[in-house]
Amino acid sequence: MPIRDLPPFRNLRDFLAHLSAQQDVARVAPPVSLVHEMTEIHRRVLAGGGPVLHFDHATDAAGRAATMPVVVNLFGTTRRVAAGLGVYPERLCALGEALAALRGPQPVTGIGDAVGRLPLLRAALRTRTHRISQPPVQSEIRLRGDVDLSRLPIQTCWPGEPAPLITWPLVVTRPPGSQPSDIATLNVGVYRMQVLGRDRLIARWLAHRGGAAHHRAWAAQGKEMPVAVAIGADPATMLASVLPLPETLSEMSFAGLIRGERPRVAPAVTVPLMVPADAEIVIEGWVSPTETAPEGPYGDHTGYYNQVEEFPVMRVSAITMRPDPLYVSTFTGRPPDEPSVIGEALNALALPLIRQQMPEICDLHLPPAACSHRLAVVAIRKRYPGQARRVMAGLWGMLPQFSYTKGIVVVDDDIDIRSGADVLWAVSTRADPSRDLMLLERTPIDYLDFASPEPGLGGKLGIDATNKIGAETHREWGRPLAMSADVSARVDALWPRLDAALRGFQKGEEQ
Numbered sequence: 001m002p003i004r005d006l007p008p009f010r011n012l013r014d015f016l017a018h019l020s021a022q023q024d025v026a027r028v029a030p031p032v033s034l035v036h037e038m039t040e041i042h043r044r045v046l047a048g049g050g051p052v053l054h055f056d057h058a059t060d061a062a063g064r065a066a067t068m069p070v071v072v073n074l075f076g077t078t079r080r081v082a083a084g085l086g087v088y089p090e091r092l093c094a095l096g097e098a099l100a101a102l103r104g105p106q107p108v109t110g111i112g113d114a115v116g117r118l119p120l121l122r123a124a125l126r127t128r129t130h131r132i133s134q135p136p137v138q139s140e141i142r143l144r145g146d147v148d149l150s151r152l153p154i155q156t157c158w159p160g161e162p163a164p165l166i167t168w169p170l171v172v173t174r175p176p177g178s179q180p181s182d183i184a185t186l187n188v189g190v191y192r193m194q195v196l197g198r199d200r201l202i203a204r205w206l207a208h209r210g211g212a213a214h215h216r217a218w219a220a221q222g223k224e225m226p227v228a229v230a231i232g233a234d235p236a237t238m239l240a241s242v243l244p245l246p247e248t249l250s251e252m253s254f255a256g257l258i259r260g261e262r263p264r265v266a267p268a269v270t271v272p273l274m275v276p277a278d279a280e281i282v283i284e285g286w287v288s289p290t291e292t293a294p295e296g297p298y299g300d301h302t303g304y305y306n307q308v309e310e311f312p313v314m315r316v317s318a319i320t321m322r323p324d325p326l327y328v329s330t331f332t333g334r335p336p337d338e339p340s341v342i343g344e345a346l347n348a349l350a351l352p353l354i355r356q357q358m359p360e361i362c363d364l365h366l367p368p369a370a371c372s373h374r375l376a377v378v379a380i381r382k383r384y385p386g387q388a389r390r391v392m393a394g395l396w397g398m399l400p401q402f403s404y405t406k407g408i409v410v411v412d413d414d415i416d417i418r419s420g421a422d423v424l425w426a427v428s429t430r431a432d433p434s435r436d437l438m439l440l441e442r443t444p445i446d447y448l449d450f451a452s453p454e455p456g457l458g459g460k461l462g463i464d465a466t467n468k469i470g471a472e473t474h475r476e477w478g479r480p481l482a483m484s485a486d487v488s489a490r491v492d493a494l495w496p497r498l499d500a501a502l503r504g505f506q507k508g509e510e511q
């Protein structure tokens, strides 16, 4: 099975050219302020499923013209997230299956099977990076007195925020003791960065992130940590940085797997790290082992402002860029925002991996409106009593990405888990509050969840809304109503002869 439907995108420009050919990029010519205005335009376009926005004339807080164009809404639709991964949206699941096969390979069953797996093997070989000496991203190099973050078009997204915020930084780090050239040890994560001045930033990695783990290890040795922050890169690298990959798999290697070409990297100019050679901009620097600064309050993906908290400070040692760089930005806010759209698409990618562990799961939905991970609806093919509870416990216990999911609703596979009406029907007809709720207390929870009684510690609720079987019930269970297929077919045939006013009702949909 080929792992890509689309040609490789070496850099952001290749990807934008592809999207432009699909009429999926809109140029915005009038001046638009980086302070709030850009967020408001982006927010409305994203909510309508609109195109990538390429702002030609962004202006800063003082009304000065930005030195480069700003691109937002890059991954504002599932179609563009899928394209960034190199596939059509309907093939996200197939890509997920291919990735699951790479993770848990089965024995080869014959020569045909072996040949069929060659594309996967080729893809695996593309995880090796290609080191180049004159990377495009180092066409312009600013050092020392020339370093000035205020020359980048950094957005201020929401009213009341304290300073401009880098919203799409790809933060590259490595653990102490590793070789700078050893790509396998690199971590790349997107952690927003508050601007503190011309050459200082705050690195806001949450405690469980890869970047935070590396920083703790450097700080334990009393050393500054080298950091490189790429802004704007090929879409596979950008999306790999958002995936919660296991610590043993580097995002750069994973990007090679999905981007159809070996990732091109180059040594940074002032720090011992490798950086994506085809990025638009790279900010290099050092994060202090001890110095912190209060970060926020900033608008977050939950739809609220975060509480102010201390995070480590980064001192910038160089800014490098392409000759004509593009600055990539976004906002985070109440869903839908770009992270929630990305989350939904990546969910489809993760489903085959989840099914490897629990094959009874037919489908899984993390509604974006519930901040993409706080609630999950799962459809299962139920075979034995208690199975819904096993699935809940499995999701919470086995899979780290579900430790923050505070509600899981399990339904049978006849329920459309993306239909709120279907799920509510299952909950209200197949669940009983005294029997079908599973309540856990004092479990790990998103520390951003201010509704939990303690920061980072809260409850979890599972609702078993499946049909009850065996020892689960002693009552005669309801049989769902259904029209017989032949009556349905006869009425379909009759419909065109009915009054024109009835035509829109043919499928029995809500009007």
Ligand SMILES: Cc1cc2nc3c(=O)[nH]c(=O)nc-3n(C[C@H](O)[C@H](O)[C@H](O)COP(=O)(O)O)c2cc1C
Pocket: 167, 168, 187, 188, 189, 190, 191, 192, 204, 205, 206, 208, 209, 210, 211, 241, 242, 243, 244, 245, 330, 332, 338, 339, 342
């Ligand atoms: C636009 C955007 C902004 C994000 N901001 C943050 C952030 O400020 N802090 C954070 O810890 N994670 C943030 N994330 C989520 C992480 O990037 C994501 O969970 C990633 O997988 C972390 O990588 P890691 O597991 O290698 O640490 C953001 C994601 C996106 C798409």
